[in-house]
Each structure stands twice: as structure tokens, then as C-alpha cells.
Amino acid sequence: MWQNFKNGFIKENPVFGLYLGLCSSLAISTSLNNAIGMGMCVTIVLICSNILVSAIRKITPDEIRIPVYIVIIATLVSIVEMVVHAFMPELYNSLGVFLGLIVVNCIILGRAEAFASKNPIGASAIDGLGMGLGYTFALVLISVVRELIATGGISFYNPFDATQILFGFSIEALAPYTISLFSGSVGAFLTFSCFAALFAWIKQHSAKKEKEAKK
Amino acid sequence: MELLSMALAAILINNVVLTQFLGICPFLGVSKSAKSAVGMGLAVIFVIFGASLLTFALYKLVLVPFGIEYMQLISFILVIAAFVQFTEMFIKKYSASLYKSLGIYLPLITTNCVVLFVAQDNITQNYNLIETIVNSISVPAGFMLVLVLFSCLRERLDSADTTSSWKGNPVALVVAALMALAFSGLAGIV
Numbered sequence: 309m310w311q312n313f314k315n316g317f318i319k320e321n322p323v324f325g326l327y328l329g330l331c332s333s334l335a336i337s338t339s340l341n342n343a344i345g346m347g348m349c350v351t352i353v354l355i356c357s358n359i360l361v362s363a364i365r366k367i368t369p370d371e372i373r374i375p376v377y378i379v380i381i382a383t384l385v386s387i388v389e390m391v392v393h394a395f396m397p398e399l400y401n402s403l404g405v406f407l408g409l410i411v412v413n414c415i416i417l418g419r420a421e422a423f424a425s426k427n428p429i430g431a432s433a434i435d436g437l438g439m440g441l442g443y444t445f446a447l448v449l450i451s452v453v454r455e456l457i458a459t460g461g462i463s464f465y466n467p468f469d470a471t472q473i474l475f476g477f478s479i480e481a482l483a484p485y486t487i488s489l490f491s492g493s494v495g496a497f498l499t500f501s502c503f504a505a506l507f508a509w510i511k512q513h514s515a516k517k518e519k520e521a522k523k
Numbered sequence: 524m525e526l527l528s529m530a531l532a533a534i535l536i537n538n539v540v541l542t543q544f545l546g547i548c549p550f551l552g553v554s555k556s557a558k559s560a561v562g563m564g565l566a567v568i569f570v571i572f573g574a575s576l577l578t579f580a581l582y583k584l585v586l587v588p589f590g591i592e593y594m595q596l597i598s599f600i601l602v603i604a605a606f607v608q609f610t611e612m613f614i615k616k617y618s619a620s621l622y623k624s625l626g627i628y629l630p631l632i633t634t635n636c637v638v639l640f641v642a643q644d645n646i647t648q649n650y651n652l653i654e655t656i657v658n659s660i661s662v663p664a665g666f667m668l669v670l671v672l673f674s675c676l677r678e679r680l681d682s683a684d685t686t687s688s689w690k691g692n693p694v695a696l697v698v699a700a701l702m703a704l705a706f707s708g709l710a711g712i713v
Contacts, residue, residue, distance in 0.1 A: 497700030
């Protein structure tokens with residue numbers, strides 16, 4: 309079970325390893341705040357959808373399983389969207405259209421199809437948590453790099469009350485060298501490709517080690 | 524004239540892939556050869572056009588009169604999934620060769636975020652019927668343009684000698700970044 313949970317971070321990281329959910333991870337990773345907010349929303353939807361899909365896996369007819377999953381996911385996303393709109397208006401504005409587009413995030417449908425439809429409820433919930441946190445982890449990595457390069461500092465405010473800053477810092481020495489390009493699409497693609505290459509390198513490295521250990 | 528500038532803006536300036544980050548999954552997945560990129564692009568244009576008209580009608584004729592706009596997300600995604608399924612069945616029946624070349628991409632279109640985005644964008648921007656038609660053709664046309672250009676670049680990239688950890692998707696994303704930089708130069712033309 310621990311293995312299930314851990315897999316989502318490095319080896320099978322949904323973003324860098326499997327290239328799922330790229331659209332939102334590139335668009336949302338402009339600041340640490342958006343990254344954590346989006347990551348939490350996706351994690352909640354992922355856990356709930358995995359639990360529900362797993363609970364009805366024995367009575368779902370095989371031919372219509374995809375539409376059934378889509379309805380479950382769309383319902384959950386609608387609920388999350390309304391809650392965020394009501395209690396975290398700042399986050400709602402900055403996530404914009406991508407909050408609704410969680411419905412078509414491949415990670416959620418992918419896990420429902422590949423894991424939750426075949427496994428018991430407990431394991432599915434853990435898998436959802438692991439994958440969701442892996443996604444959040446990837447978003448945080450990209451957003452920290454982008455925010456640092458684009459603005460020269462990092463700030464994180466309370467999502468329920470935007471005026472209350474929980475922590476933040478800015479590096480004086482970086483200030484003259486900020487590259488505003490990194491808050492746009494160019495920086496997103498560049499940062500992402502560097503991390504993807506790094507993760508591929510880690511994977512190849514550990515595979516090589518395992519091979520040597522077997523010998 | 525206004526419609527023309529709207530179409531140009533949607534294709535070149537606010538390009539869905541390079542500036543709004545939508546449809547990145549098929550952008551990376553189906554861009555290995557120029558031929559499949561053209562097929563995927565045409566399929567996406569057709570599906571988005573059909574699905575946008577259906578969801579537009581659904582919103583104006585059913586959701587608004589009954590006051591249930593909060594059902595938008597659920598009903599739209601169902602319409603899109605059903606429409607993709609019908610298109611698949613239709614093509615399978617009437618054109619076996621087209622089905623063979625599109626086969627695997629069609630079901631994938633359901634989870635292409637551009638489709639849901641265009642359907643919702645038409646509603647939130649308050650477009651009328653003509654603007655909806657123009658928008659739902661030009662946005663996927665922009666998607667197709669970038670997809671075909673990118674696939675041509677990738678065919679060349681495959682034969683290039685890259686370090687093993689950058690091979691495949693990472694180096695393709697660097698190319699995408701350069702394309703985004705090039706497209707941002709078009710920002711002033713409309």
C-alpha cells in the first residue's frame with residue numbers, strides 16, 4: 309500500500325513521468341498559490357472519484373463505463389467549483405476556466421479506468437491520494453521556479469482571505485535579473501521540459517542501478 | 524470585418540495550444556507524423572464545430588428557460604461524449620478507410636480540453652449564433668495549424684542526436700517553447 313502511495317511521486321509521477329494533465333499543469337503554474345490551490349482541488353476530486361468508481365465497479369456494465377465515470381467526475385467537479393467560488397473567490401478568479409476543465413484532466417479518468425475500476429475502495433482511495441499529491445508536487449516544483457525567475461520572490465497567502473500573507477520572501481540580488489517571459493507560455497514550456505528531462509534521467513539512473521544489483 | 528479579426532485573433536494570437544495551454548496532450552501525443560496530425564486536426568475541427576452548436580442550442584433552449592444553468596458542466600460533457608461516440612459510429616459505417624486512419628484518435632477527443640473549453644467559452648463570452656460558429660471553427664483551426672507545424676518539426680527532430688534523457692518529449696517541449704516565442708511576435712497584427 310505504501311508502494312502505491314509512493315509510486316505517484318517519482319517513478320509514476322502523473323505529470324513528468326506519464327505526461328498526463330499537462331494542460332492545467334502548464335497553465336496554472338504561474339504562482340505557488342495557484343499551484344497549491346489547483347493541486348488540492350484535483351486531489352479531492354481524484355480521491356472522491358476513485359472511491360465512487362471503486363464502490364460501483366461490480367454493478368457498472370462494461371459497455372457504458374466511460375460515460376458513467378464522466379458523469380461522476382463532472383458532478384464532483386461542479387461541487388468543488390461551487391465551493392471554491394463561494395469560499396475562495398481570489399483562487400476562483402485566478403484559476404478561471406481551468407477549474408471547470410478538471411473534468412477533462414486525463415489523470416482523473418485515467419486512474420478511474422486503470423486503477424479504481426479493478427481495485428477495492430481502500431486501495432483506490434490511497435492511489436487517488438498518492439497520484440493527487442504527485443500532481444501537486446509537480447505543480448509546486450514548476451511554479452516555484454517560474455515565480456522565482458519571473459518576479460524574484462515567492463509569496464503565499466491564505467486562500468480563504470487574500471489579504472493575509474502566510475509567508476513570502478523576495479531575493480534582492482535577483483531583482484534586476486527577473487525575466488518576465490517566464491510568467492508566460494515560453495517559460496512554462498521551458499521549465500517543464502527541464503524537469504521532464506531531469507525525471508527521465510532519474511528513472512534511467514535507477515533502472516541502471518537495479519540492473520547492476522541483479523548482476 | 525469584425526468576424527474576420529475575431530477569427531485571426533483566435534487562430535494566431537490567442538492560439539489555444541501555445542498561449543492558452545489547451546489540448547497539450549494530443550499536441551504531444553499525435554504529433555509524431557504529419558499525416559496523423561492532419562487527420563487529428565480535421566477530426567477536432569469537425570467535433571468542436573458540431574459539439575459547440577449542440578451545446579449552444581442546449582444552453583439557450585433548455586438550461587436557460589428552466590433556470591438550471593448550474594448543470595452546464597455536466598450536460599456539456601455528456602453532449603460532447605455522446606457526439607464523439609456518434610461521430611465514431613458514423614465514420615465506421617460509411618468510410619472504413621477514414622475510420623482506419625482516425626480510429627484511435629476519435630475516442631481521445633472526448634478528453635481533449637479544447638472541446639469543452641470552446642463550448643464553455645461561447646457561453647461565457649455571450650456570443651450570438653454567428654459569432655459562435657466563427658469561434659468554433661477558428662479555434663480548432665489554430666489547433667490544427669500548430670499541430671501540423673509541430674509534427675513537421677518533430678519528424679526532423681527524431682533523426683537529431685539528443686542526449687538520452689532529453690530524447691522524445693522533453694526536447695519536443697523545448698521546440699514548443701520556441702514556437703510559442705515565435706507566435707508571441709504576431710501579437711500586434713490585429
